[in-house]
Amino acid sequence: MSQDIIMNPDGTQEYFINMGPQHPSTHGVLRLVLTLDGEIIEKVEPHLGYIHRSIEKMCEKDNYRQIIHLTDRMDYLSAHMNNHAVCLAIENGLSVEVPERAVVIRTIMDELTRISSHTLWWGVMGMDLGAITSFLYGFRDHEHITEIFEETCGARLTMNYNVPGGVMFDLHPDFVKKTKAFLADFKTKLPEYDTLLSNNVIFLERTKGVGILTKEMAISYGVTGPAGRASGFASDVRKHEPYSKYPNVDFKEILYTEGDTFSRYKARIDEMWESIKIIEQLIDVIPEGDFVAKTRNVIKLPKGEFYQKVETARGELGVFIVSDGKMQPYRMKFRSPGFSNLSALNEMAKGGKIADLVATMSTLDLVVPDIDR
């Protein structure tokens, strides 16, 4: 790529730096081209496509039950929620009623996935800023949840547990006991996170006032999830367009107004507390009954368009199905939260330094397969 050298009036010139696809801190294969003036960033330009697997094209050739297996791989840290979105869209289309037991199980699994994604995010954030120990503390808690998933769903990362109509298998007999043990343990570990990072002077200096995103910019760029809520954009799908068991549980929507890196950080930590609250309300009252409703083996959605929104750990995931009555969808579009969050990176990072870019990017919590699909 040829670049013209731009001369400033005082005789200095800007230069380009490539934070290339392989880089310890871009959380995946993302290439950023930075235009720098000394240490100050003038422009950040992301180059995508290193992990583009054309999932949307594949969806046009697969039937609906096969598509659910593909959605795990998009945002693999919120695998449950991706599956949940597609299943809800299909169930709305077929007007299938999901049994109550499956609804509660799905909600609990969603919230556990959210906690596991946020603990992993916390570990990686500390590591990006230099506190390498936090990586291991975050993974310690992530492991707990992954072991619970492995017992019930059979897999650690790409769980593939939701099917149209309910869930694939019933819960493992130890699930309730292990989840309660995990919650009790995690409630003592989460204050440790605060002690290690949130109250640390160096951390506060690195994150307060850095990477500011105003509310108008957040709405215009479509930044949702904890990153958008830290700027004051009330976009929690669980509250505003509730699905599954969320209308019946009591939790707060976390909103901050400053819009800087520290608010995004605090928003995620507070979300973890809220998720613990939600699971505690549901774990003891899982109703008995079927775990899946009867659906045909071959699913055909009626003609029309179906849109389902779900709140993943990164933001609002949208599944848009255009169906013409056949076994395969005519067009399937995934509105991924990371895609819109990434587009706001230039706005947040320009005028800051490279170290600030690293801090800002880690609070955006980008998972690049989600962006590239």
Place this chain on the structure above:
Amino acid sequence: MPEALVITIEWITMGTLAILFVALLGLSLVYGERKVAAWFQQRIGPNRVGPQGILQTVADITKLIMKEPLTAGRSDHFLYNLAPFIMMLAPFIVISMIPYAKGLHILDMDVGVFFVTAVSGVGVLGVLLSGWASNNKYSLIGAMRSGAQIVSYELSAGLAILTVIVLSGSLQFSEIIESQREGWWIFRGHIPVWIAFLVFLISGTAETNRGPFDLAEAESELTAGFHTEYSGIKFAFFFLAEYVNLFIIVSIAATVFLGGWMPFHIGGLDGFNAVMDYIPPIFWFLGKVTFLIILIMWFKWTFPRLRIDQILTLEWKYLLPISLVNLVLVAFITLMGWYF
């Protein structure tokens, strides 16, 4: 034997001993860092290569030696190859000045402290040369940052040591240690020496590019900073130099503030002092050094990194004024005799 022959044999022996000592030091410090890091991170660390993993670093160094010694294509070949050697030069000279036990030192100049602070400034040259000669944007940015950082923090480190020099009245290392026979300066000189000790610890960590001040080698930002383009034995030199520098800073802190090889004496309690003298001085020295090394390693594995402008702000706006005021304070206290 002719004088010249004796001196030559002495040089060769001392030189070989110094090299062996530095090599052993590097090996054990790298192993120690990995074990201490593992302890903080609730894992075990190296435990397969050799009993308890003590041969791990030997294996690492063997691997690094066996790698192809590359020279980056369009770099300045002479400076590129010279930089690692300059990095190792300063630590070697300073190692010979430190007293490890009574009479156990290679050189004992009467301007010891002055000489040590002067020579340790040579390390900056190695950093800047490697960054410039690598012909790589990342290395250059890392070297610029590191150069600015080291040069700034040398000021505070020097002023902190000056505090104890004022109290003890001599620049010679053995005299400073003798003056702590009645008790270490960290207990006898009270508030000014505490302040100086803290300032010296912070400046020392910053000078060796360690801990929360390791922006120059921040892996998550600029790949590897000023030693990005080095591999094999040249990289091993940079790596080793960092750990030997750590040992030097810690030894100077232990000598000047904590009494070096002097056992823990309380002025006036002769029986107690006699008991303390049973433990050989070399163990006192190693114990103090180990304690301080673990403390500095603790910093690295706990705190996030500071940004470069925050590092320089800390030095020029906070540490330097504090050190200057502290110097005036200690001079006043020495004149009035308000110390133990």
Place this chain on the structure above:
Amino acid sequence: MTNEEFISTIQNWFPDAEFIEEGSQFLNVFVPKDKILEVAKKLKSDNATQLDYMFNLTCVDWPDHFQMVYHLKSSELGHMLVLKVKLENKENPEIETLCDLYRTAELHEREVYDLFGVKFINHPDLRRLFLTDDWIGHPLRKDYVDEINIVSLK
């Protein structure tokens, strides 16, 4: 605002808009191609609608035309609707960009250009997003053929 109120409000401003409610959970508003920028501007700035959050922008390849789909929502009032535009010209589809109103359109429109080939007039930086710069063809079109990479089972 309910769907009826939307229909009456928008009919007042743009008489040639068409409305369809069956087959979708939102109100679909079909506007002609040259009016899209006006309609979006009006819907965003008017106090009764305040549709300032675009949460999806995509394209569907029907046999005889392309259909641009814009999902809009109001962050204050909470109501949603879908704007749709028919692009009859399949050889050279073009439409105005909405980048000045919704900054999220910058990347979304680049994606549509990359995968469908729809050109956006006045887009600040229209180039391919996921595929390499020298790729020929637009993969998400239904008539895209690639003997090497796509295995047809028929």
